[in-house]
Amino acid sequence: MTLAHAAPAVALLAALTACTVLLLREGHRGRRKPGHGQQRPHSQHIGTAQHDRDAIKEHDMTRRRTITRTCATTGCRETSFVEYIARRDIADLPAKWQCYRHSKPDEVLSVDxxxxxxxxxxxxxxxxxxxxxxxxxxxxxxxxxxxxxxxxxxxxxxxxxxxxxxxxxxxxxxxxxxxxxxxxxxxxxxxxxxx
Known part of the structure; x- marks a missing residue:
C-alpha cells in the first residue's frame, strides 16, 4: 500500500480520534456533565443517572417561583397559586382572575x-x-x-x-x-x- 492510498484512512483516523477526545472531555457517551461549567464541585459520581437526577431536581427547585392572585370580584378573598420557572410559562395568564364561584356561578351549588x-x-x-x-x-x-x-x-x-x-x-x-x-x-x- 502506498502513501497516497493510506492518506485518506490516516485523515479519517485522526478525525475520529479528535472526536473521541472531545466527547470524553464533555462527558460519558457525549452527554454533558451536570455541573460542568457551573462552578460546582465535581465528585466521583459525575455522569451517573442518579447524579443527573439530583442535579436536575436541584436546578428546578432553585428557579421555581410562585405568583399569588386574588379573585377580581370585589369582596372575594379566594386566591390562586401559580408556579412557574420561566416568564414564558406565565405569558398567557390573564391579568384578571376569577375563582370558580364567580367565573361559573351556574355550576356552583348553593342555597339559591x-x-x-x-x-x-x-x-x-x-x-x-x-x-x-x-x-x-x-x-x-x-x-x-x-x-x-x-x-x-x-x-x-x-x-x-x-x-x-x-x-x-x-x-x-x-x-x-x-x-x-x-x-x-x-x-x-x-x-x-x-x-
Missing part, C-alpha cells in the same frame, strides 16, 4: 341554586387516511358537550356513576344532575354555613 344539570352527547371521532383518496375512518365515540363539534372523553365518571362511551350507540345523551337537599330548618339552627 340547589340543582344543576349538565348534558353530554356521544360524538364520533375520525382519523384521516394515509393518502388523500382514503376516506376518514371511524375510531370510536367520545363524550363531549352537546352541540360541540367533537368529544374528548372516552369515560365520564363521578360519584356513583361511570359511563363508558364505547358501550352506547351514536346519538346517546348523558344527563348528569346534581341536587342539593338542605336539612329542615329549626329554631335552634341559626349558624351560617362557612365558605
Amino acid at each position: 341554586n340547589a340543582q344543576t344539570t349538565a348534558v353530554l352527547a356521544l360524538h364520533p371521532s375520525y382519523v384521516t387516511g394515509y393518502t388523500r383518496d382514503d376516506p376518514p375512518k371511524l375510531i370510536g365515540h367520545f363524550w363531549g358537550p352537546e352541540g360541540a363539534e367533537k368529544g374528548n372523553h372516552g369515560i365520564v365518571q363521578g360519584p356513583g356513576f361511570r359511563a363508558i362511551a364505547a358501550d352506547y350507540p351514536p346519538g346517546t345523551r348523558l344527563i348528569i344532575t346534581a341536587r342539593l337537599e338542605l336539612p329542615a330548618t329549626t329554631a335552634d339552627a341559626t349558624e351560617e354555613p362557612t365558605r
